[in-house]
Amino acid sequence: YLDEKLDMVRKVDFLQYRSPDLPTWCPGCGYFGIVDALYRACRELALKQEDIVTVSGIGCSGRTPIFINSYGFHTLHGRSIPVATGLKLAREDLTVFAVAGDGDALGIGGGHLPHVARKNINITFLLFDNSIYGLTKGQSSSTTPYEMRTSSHPVGNPDTPLNPIKLALAYGASFVARGYAGNPQGLKEIIKEGILHQGFSFIQILTPCVTFDKENRTWKNLKENVCDLNIRIDDKNMETAMRAAENEPYGCGIFFQDKQRPHYQEILRHLNRDD
Numbered sequence: 001y002l003d004e005k006l007d008m009v010r011k012v013d014f015l016q017y018r019s020p021d022l023p024t025w026c027p028g029c030g031y032f033g034i035v036d037a038l039y040r041a042c043r044e045l046a047l048k049q050e051d052i053v054t055v056s057g058i059g060c061s062g063r064t065p066i067f068i069n070s071y072g073f074h075t076l077h078g079r080s081i082p083v084a085t086g087l088k089l090a091r092e093d094l095t096v097f098a099v100a101g102d103g104d105a106l107g108i109g110g111g112h113l114p115h116v117a118r119k120n121i122n123i124t125f126l127l128f129d130n131s132i133y134g135l136t137k138g139q140s141s142s143t144t145p146y147e148m149r150t151s152s153h154p155v156g157n158p159d160t161p162l163n164p165i166k167l168a169l170a171y172g173a174s175f176v177a178r179g180y181a182g183n184p185q186g187l188k189e190i191i192k193e194g195i196l197h198q199g200f201s202f203i204q205i206l207t208p209c210v211t212f213d214k215e216n217r218t219w220k221n222l223k224e225n226v227c228d229l230n231i232r233i234d235d236k237n238m239e240t241a242m243r244a245a246e247n248e249p250y251g252c253g254i255f256f257q258d259k260q261r262p263h264y265q266e267i268l269r270h271l272n273r274d275d
């Protein structure tokens, strides 16, 4: 009976991208909104399911490829970026997503971000940023606010959080954007831009961990604070982007995009030319 129902659901337009496996995330988790936006972006760009690969690391975000009806690779902790890089270098024709949480991407795998950005590998990276380690039960991560109480810091986090947008800009990512899991339509537009961008696309997604964060990145706080960015999409001004990254912690939109810069495989073709 359930299989029949799922078949019916999958026939609805973008839901062809949803896998038969029902997500095991906690009810109310922001990740549902993220995969919804991803399905819609793939649909609107008419991507074939067999041409999509999603690569994940470890954490609640690690399960993402299981819930997308295409190819996927659930790799080691922090390693979605290097595996996605290798995949893209071997199969340039595929649309490759790398996904990771804040702990996975900026803690354990933090050393990979500068290199994928400076090489301008043509993949789309989705940072599921709920500012906490969810799967391991609520420890402080690299984006947990200072003084927030967590399971690893019950009297308050002593560490200063990283600013993922500033990091991506400083590392030289050619596309830097932020979206919100509670606005799948808006997030879909950003993901589409990220896919179409020829180079490394960095997309931070603000999303709540409803189970282990009751005070910071909650739906209530996000709803009250998330807004559109105040800078123009074609603004290639690094100074403006950095200022927005500093001053607009909840601003969503494209901070920076360099459409002229060649991506890695274009550079290789240029270096290997026969002249």
Ligand code: SF4
Residues within 6 Å of the ligand: 024, 025, 026, 028, 029, 030, 031, 060, 130, 134, 135, 208, 209, 210, 211, 212
């Ligand atoms: Fe989502 Fe948090 Fe549950 Fe993980 S633990 S599925 S991040 S709500």
Ligand code: MG
Residues within 6 Å of the ligand: 101, 102, 103, 128, 129, 130, 131, 132, 133, 134, 141
């Ligand atoms: Mg997290």
